[in-house]
Amino acid sequence: MQVCGVSRLFNAVFLKAHCSSSSGAFGLRNPEIMTGSTKAQPSLLFRQLFEKESSTYTYLLADTAHSDRPAVLVDPVDKTAERDVALVEQLGLKLLYVMNTHVHADHVTGTGLLKKKIPGVKSAISRASGAKADIHLDAGDKICFGNLYLEVRSTPGHTEGCVTYVTGEGLEQPYPRMAFTGDALLIRGCGRTDFQRGDASRLYKSVHSQIFTLPKETLIYPAHDYKGHMVSTVGEELKFNTRLTKDEEEFKLIMQNLGLPYPKLMDVAVPSNMLCGFQDPV
Numbered sequence: 001m002q003v004c005g006v007s008r009l010f011n012a013v014f015l016k017a018h019c020s021s022s023s024g025a026f027g028l029r030n031p032e033i034m035t036g037s038t039k040a041q042p043s044l045l046f047r048q049l050f051e052k053e054s055s056t057y058t059y060l061l062a063d064t065a066h067s068d069r070p071a072v073l074v075d076p077v078d079k080t081a082e083r084d085v086a087l088v089e090q091l092g093l094k095l096l097y098v099m100n101t102h103v104h105a106d107h108v109t110g111t112g113l114l115k116k117k118i119p120g121v122k123s124a125i126s127r128a129s130g131a132k133a134d135i136h137l138d139a140g141d142k143i144c145f146g147n148l149y150l151e152v153r154s155t156p157g158h159t160e161g162c163v164t165y166v167t168g169e170g171l172e173q174p175y176p177r178m179a180f181t182g183d184a185l186l187i188r189g190c191g192r193t194d195f196q197r198g199d200a201s202r203l204y205k206s207v208h209s210q211i212f213t214l215p216k217e218t219l220i221y222p223a224h225d226y227k228g229h230m231v232s233t234v235g236e237e238l239k240f241n242t243r244l245t246k247d248e249e250e251f252k253l254i255m256q257n258l259g260l261p262y263p264k265l266m267d268v269a270v271p272s273n274m275l276c277g278f279q280d281p282v
């Protein structure tokens with residue numbers, strides 16, 4: 001399924017865009033077309049946001065080259081939904097989709113609150129998650145916002161329905177590509193596999209086939225970090241991930257012996273997140 005049409009061609013001014021690090025935005029793949037003197041808006045607006053109680057990252061992406069400034073939000077948390085709504089308003093964005101990488105067990109999604117506060121916003125989650133949502137996604141689907149898009153990659157193993165969202169491929173898409181890995185791949189680690197139909201062998205295969213095959217410079221943005229990391233790359237994780245650099249048998253042993261307590265909010269979060277935006281906010 002293609003959730004909306006994929007990109008039209010950019011105009012000549014935009015093709016001369018160059019990177020602007022201060023805005024946190026990314027430029028274009030081909031350096032030859034980044035050398036023009038014309039200053040133009042880089043297309044992608046990107047914000048990494050943090051919720052400290054569950055150490056969750058939420059990501060806001062928008063196409064500012066498009067007149068509507070369409071945006072998507074990945075993995076919002078209920079506790080920070082007000083902040084996210086305010087940011088969307090302040091930046092003059094039109095939020096189209098609230099995308100969840102999976103049914104989280106440690107926090108309640110902000111999807112319900114966002115749908116209430118911003119009419120017209122649609123919730124999205126994988127079909128394999130079994131959760132309720134406006135849009136059910138399958139591997140290979142593209143979610144478009146303006147001329148930019150996210151591609152859906154199926155990365156089960158932490159939960160049955162985990163997906164990774166990867167920014168598009170092509171000259172008009174952000175470079176390097178960015179992968180929003182949810183809990184499948186964390187920086188130097190990975191999501192646990194001891195509940196919600198978790199499966200270490202599946203997770204190992206998912207990460208190796210769907211994430212580690214992306215170009216080495218691809219940026220990794222996880223749903224959580226507990227040590228203060230914010231971003232990594234495929235190349236870095238291929239070298240330094242403490243679990244996924246092992247062979248599959250050793251990986252399975254590591255995962256069997258993590259000894260982590262269950263998330264404190266699990267009994268509230270899982271049933272609530274299975275409704276993914278259709279629950280009455282608590």
Ligand SMILES: N[C@@H](CCC(=O)N[C@@H](CSS)C(=O)NCC(=O)O)C(=O)O
Binds near residue numbers: 105183262
């Ligand atoms: N202490 C937290 C939960 C911490 C936790 O279990 N995190 C999960 C992701 S959220 S389900 C995980 O997979 N961690 C992997 C790891 O190696 O830490 C709480 O009580 O909420």
